[in-house]
Amino acid sequence: MTSAVSFQSVSRLFGPVRAVDNVSLEIATGEFFAMLGPSGSGKTTCLRLIAGFEQPSSGSISIFGEATQGLPPYRRNVNTVFQDYALFPHMTVGENVAYGLMIKGMARADREAKAAGALEMVKLTNYGDRRPSQLSGGQRQRVALARALVNEPKVLLLDEPLGALDLKLREQMQEELKHLQKQLGITFVFVTHDQGEALSMADRVAIFNEGKIVQAGSPTEIYEHPRTRFTADFVGSSNVLSPEFSSRHGGPSRWCSLRPEKIRVLQEGVMAGVDEAHATGPIASVNYQGAVTRIAVTCDGIRLVTAAPATQRTFVEGEMVNLAWSRASLAVMEND
Amino acid sequence: MQANQDGLLTRASDVFFKRPGLLTVLLLLPPIVWIIVVYIGSLFALLLQSFYALDDFSGLIIREFTLVTYGHLLDVANREIIIRTVIMASAVTLACAVIAFPIAYYAARYAQGTIKALFYLAVMMPLWSSYLVKVYAWKLILAREGILSWVAAKLGLTWIIDALLSLPSIGGPSLSISYIGTFLVFVYIWLPYMILPVQAALERVPKNLIEASADLGANPGQSFRTVIFPLALPGVIAGSIFTFSLTLGDYIVPQIVGNSRLMIGQAVYTLQGTAGDIPLAAAFSVVPMIIMGIYLAIAKRMGAFDAL
Numbered sequence: 122m123t124s125a126v127s128f129q130s131v132s133r134l135f136g137p138v139r140a141v142d143n144v145s146l147e148i149a150t151g152e153f154f155a156m157l158g159p160s161g162s163g164k165t166t167c168l169r170l171i172a173g174f175e176q177p178s179s180g181s182i183s184i185f186g187e188a189t190q191g192l193p194p195y196r197r198n199v200n201t202v203f204q205d206y207a208l209f210p211h212m213t214v215g216e217n218v219a220y221g222l223m224i225k226g227m228a229r230a231d232r233e234a235k236a237a238g239a240l241e242m243v244k245l246t247n248y249g250d251r252r253p254s255q256l257s258g259g260q261r262q263r264v265a266l267a268r269a270l271v272n273e274p275k276v277l278l279l280d281e282p283l284g285a286l287d288l289k290l291r292e293q294m295q296e297e298l299k300h301l302q303k304q305l306g307i308t309f310v311f312v313t314h315d316q317g318e319a320l321s322m323a324d325r326v327a328i329f330n331e332g333k334i335v336q337a338g339s340p341t342e343i344y345e346h347p348r349t350r351f352t353a354d355f356v357g358s359s360n361v362l363s364p365e366f367s368s369r370h371g372g373p374s375r376w377c378s379l380r381p382e383k384i385r386v387l388q389e390g391v392m393a394g395v396d397e398a399h400a401t402g403p404i405a406s407v408n409y410q411g412a413v414t415r416i417a418v419t420c421d422g423i424r425l426v427t428a429a430p431a432t433q434r435t436f437v438e439g440e441m442v443n444l445a446w447s448r449a450s451l452a453v454m455e456n457d
Numbered sequence: 458m459q460a461n462q463d464g465l466l467t468r469a470s471d472v473f474f475k476r477p478g479l480l481t482v483l484l485l486l487p488p489i490v491w492i493i494v495v496y497i498g499s500l501f502a503l504l505l506q507s508f509y510a511l512d513d514f515s516g517l518i519i520r521e522f523t524l525v526t527y528g529h530l531l532d533v534a535n536r537e538i539i540i541r542t543v544i545m546a547s548a549v550t551l552a553c554a555v556i557a558f559p560i561a562y563y564a565a566r567y568a569q570g571t572i573k574a575l576f577y578l579a580v581m582m583p584l585w586s587s588y589l590v591k592v593y594a595w596k597l598i599l600a601r602e603g604i605l606s607w608v609a610a611k612l613g614l615t616w617i618i619d620a621l622l623s624l625p626s627i628g629g630p631s632l633s634i635s636y637i638g639t640f641l642v643f644v645y646i647w648l649p650y651m652i653l654p655v656q657a658a659l660e661r662v663p664k665n666l667i668e669a670s671a672d673l674g675a676n677p678g679q680s681f682r683t684v685i686f687p688l689a690l691p692g693v694i695a696g697s698i699f700t701f702s703l704t705l706g707d708y709i710v711p712q713i714v715g716n717s718r719l720m721i722g723q724a725v726y727t728l729q730g731t732a733g734d735i736p737l738a739a740a741f742s743v744v745p746m747i748i749m750g751i752y753l754a755i756a757k758r759m760g761a762f763d764a765l
Contacts, residue, residue: 174668194671195679207669211687211760220683221673272673 123186125150125276125308126171131180132332133166140166142332143180148276148310148325150185153302155311155319158329159355164312167329168278171310173197185275199276200269204284206261208253214240214264215249221272239271240264242301259290266298270305277302279311283318295322316356320344328352344380346452353378353454360384360425367451369421371398376454381428383450386416386442393445400425400444404436418444507739518735526736530744535724535737539744542721545636545711546704549643550651553700554693556644557651561692564652565659580649588646592713595642599632599714606632629716639715643704650703651696658692659685694753694761701752705745721745 128146132139141163148154156164169175170182173194182189184199200221208217215236216223222232233249240249243263253261262282269277279298283291299322302309313319319326320340327337328351336343336352347353350361360379368374385393393399402420413428416436425444436442463471473480509518510525529535564576583591598604609615621637622628629635662685670680708722719727721741728738756762 172668172672174671193676194668195674195676199672201669201672203665203669205665207663207665209666209669209684220670220675224670224674224679224683268673 123150124148124183125152125185126310127183127186128167128170129181129183131167131170131177131182133163133170133175134178139332141170141177144332144334145180146327146334146337148308150308151306153299153309153311153322153324155313155323155326156329157313157316157319157326157356159314162329163332164314164327164329165280166332168201168280168310168312171276172199172201172278198274199278200272200274201278201280202262202265202269202282204280204282206253206265208261208264208268210253212253213249214245214251214253214256217253217264218249218268218271220268225272235271236267239267242270243267243297258285259294262286262294266301270301270307274307276308276310279309281313282311283313283315291318298322320356326356328355330355347378348455350376350378350454353452358426361454362451363423366421366423370400371448372451373453378452378454379425379446379450380452381415381426382413383446384425384427385445386418386427386429386436387445389441389443391443393443396448397445398448398451399446401441402444404438404440404442407436407438416442418442420444503739503742506735507743509736511734511736516733526740529737530740535741538719538721538724538741541718542705543748545640545643545720546701548640549647549704550697550700552640552644553648553651554655554697557648557655557696558689558693561652561656561659565656565662580652583645584649589709591646592642592710595638595645596633596714599638599641601631601633603631603633633714634716636715639711642710642714643700643707646710647700647703650699651693654695654699655689655692658689658695662688690761694756698749698753702745702749705748706742 124147126146126148128144131141131144131146133141144163144167146167156167158164166175170177171184171189173189173192173196176191184197189197208214209220212220215233218239219232219236222235227235237246237249240246243266245260245263245267248256248260248264253264256264262285265282282298283294286294295318298309298311311319311323320343323340325337326340326343327334328343329335330351336348338346343352343356347356347359353359353361358381360381362370362372362377362379364374364376367377387393389401400418400420402418402425405417405419405424408415408417409431412431414431414435416427416429418425418427427444506518507526508522508524509520510523511517512519530539560576560580564573568576596603600606606615606618609618618632622630622632622635624637627636627640629637632638632641666684666688667680670684671677675683706722708720708726711720711723721744725738725741728734728741
């Protein structure tokens with residue numbers, strides 16, 4: 122089966138800056154693919170390369186097996202949901218949604234019916250006659266989505282579409298987007314800098330840093346087995362253990378990542394299980410965060426952060442504690 | 458207390474801080490007085506004058522409400538003046554829009570840095586020199602023995618000028634004594650007033666809207682028609698308000714470059730001067746206001762301001 126989108130050694134240079142640096146990538150048909158990275162990591166440029174707003178400096182991109190070399194955006198069967206929605210202010214919501222169909226030359230009655238259907242799909246029935254300026258951020262977001270989906274694209278590109286929404290709305294939209302993607306079976310390529318969003322929505326995540334993909338895999342793979350220190354730090358928070366520390370506490374003599382929630386905090390004197398690694402030290406800080414309490418403990422000169430459900434017994438700063446973790450929860454990293 | 462040590466300014470600031478409305482009133486009072494008394498007031502006086510009439514025998518103004526003066530506007534000679542001026546203003550506005558749009562488009566979308574600075578300089582510089590000097594310069598350019606004829610003769614293109622001048626009604630003995638000449642000078646003089654608002658409007662069209670239309674399948678021509686032009690239209694309308702109303706009221710250009718047939722501005726000038734018919738002059742000057750009002754109402758109807 123051909124990939125929906127395929128990058129072969131793609132680079133995009135802006136002057137001396139390698140915004141995208143030799144990226145190769147396969148996005149499978151029907152996949153919800155997230156590009157995750159800090160700002161300036163090249164993820165948005167990759168999206169713009171797929172949309173056709175940018176052309177690669179070298180390498181090639183194909184969409185469903187078709188080479189896109191020199192193909193302008195209006196000849197590509199992909200549609201984009203823009204970060205700030207880019208709704209046409211001089212058209213009604215209905216005209217916005219029907220825009221792509223109008224350009225294709227569909228008759229007015231047909232395209233109005235389809236636009237109404239698309240608006241219904243994003244739960245904005247009867248909003249067709251309004252102006253974009255009369256809508257809230259979340260509603261504009263939905264209009265942008267309907268405007269892209271009504272064209273039945275083979276690939277839907279989403280450029281930080283939820284970035285401007287508040288937390289509640291964002292969580293709601295995440296669910297709806299995921300549901301829509303399942304329902305329509307369209308390949309979604311989703312750019313975000315929010316790791317929670319990427320992990321919760323995507324089938325597969327690519328982590329970008331400095332124009333390169335540092336790791337790609339399922340959310341579980343990325344979270345449980347970060348291959349580099351960058352991934353370990355960027356996706357969730359992580360304790361990075363040096364080879365010396367790791368080997369002294371029963372792990373491999375390699376750089377390892379240890380997630381805070383994998384560490385159990387035990388009162389002094391309570392021993393860890395036989396198959397568990399452990400370390401002892403004083404509590405450096407206790408940080409109550411509602412659902413969890415993050416406790417930082419200084420062990421052998423390094424600071425280990427733990428995350429425990431807040432219902433457990435309260436610890437105080439300076440108290441000596443035992444830390445225990447299963448050896449299996451250590452993720453060995455490639456370098457650093 | 459430190460209050461007694463504070464200067465006058467600080468104490469004034471304290472008063473304004475406590476009563477912010479006072480500062481607004483003080484700041485707005487002079488311009489409001491100016492607008493109401495001087496501007497609207499004189500406009501009202503003008504309007505009032507137009508409802509008076511001139512006594513044909515004594516040549517005195519009869520200060521009684523009457524519509525006789527407006528009736529005179531419909532006399533054949535006066536009606537022709539109005540029609541002539543409106544046609545000229547429309548032609549000038551259309552030409553300015555057609556010429557200005559590509560220039561403004563280039564400046565807004567492509568020019569950067571030095572090129573952009575040069576663009577502003579090129580557009581603004583003609584505005585720095587005297588309007589009269591420019592009009593007289595054009596008279597020299599367009600005159601029978603002027604630069605244009607000379608260049609045309611050297612290039613063997615005199616026949617083009619002759620053909621233009623032999624056109625009925627818009628032609629004439631020379632370019633400087635024809636409607637073509639008047640038109641050319643008007644277009645030259647008012648062009649910056651069209652370029653600048655159009656350019657400003659085009660600059661405000663977000664780049665991502667153009668990307669969005671391309672993304673939705675529109676080729677550059679379709680993007681232009683459906684997104685860029687509608688969004689720039691308020692700028693074109695703003696520019697056309699300038700070019701249209703400035704042409705409607707101008708009395709110098711047609712006097713220096715053009716034939717002896719009057720435009721509205723000239724009619725007003727003559728009527729309030731030598732003829733001493735202030736009421737008819739006032740009625741004439743109300744005409745451009747009414748025409749502009751109708752024009753803006755039509756523009757609004759057609760959705761020209763929807764993007765604002």
